[in-house]
Amino acid sequence: MKTVILEVRSPEESMANFVQSWKAGKPERVARIAFATPELLWQVLTTKRWELLKVLCGAGPISIREAARRAGRDVKAVHSDITALLNAGILDRTESGAIIFPFEAVKVEFLLEAA
Numbered sequence: 001m002k003t004v005i006l007e008v009r010s011p012e013e014s015m016a017n018f019v020q021s022w023k024a025g026k027p028e029r030v031a032r033i034a035f036a037t038p039e040l041l042w043q044v045l046t047t048k049r050w051e052l053l054k055v056l057c058g059a060g061p062i063s064i065r066e067a068a069r070r071a072g073r074d075v076k077a078v079h080s081d082i083t084a085l086l087n088a089g090i091l092d093r094t095e096s097g098a099i100i101f102p103f104e105a106v107k108v109e110f111l112l113e114a115a
Contacts, residue, residue: 002031004103006090008041008110009034031103033089038110044088045108048073049081053101056091061098 009017013034035041045053055070056062062070068078082099085091092100 002103003105003107004031004033006033006035006041006045006106006108008036008038011036038112041108041110044084044090046081048077049085052078052081052085053090053106056099056101057106058104059101061094061096061100063098067099 035044052067052071055067059070064079064082065075067082068075071078082091086093086099090101092102094100
């Protein structure tokens, strides 16, 4: 099963991890998408967008209209959410213009520590 990890990680930590992988000559085994803060993660992953990811998970390439139909939502609202997810790097667009979430599972990781 192809899984993506959505995580909270500073840009410095992300860059250090990239450099380490580059030097080792081995890519990470798991796809990761990092957000600088938990607030940014939740700003991008609203409830409606999370519902969209559930619809798109493992679905292959589909049109925005089809995503809206499967989610039971208005096409215009889904278009707006898909644009936000594309801008965040969570979704991709195929050459034909369809959208795709190329994963079958999502794992969200972040640590809440005492101030």
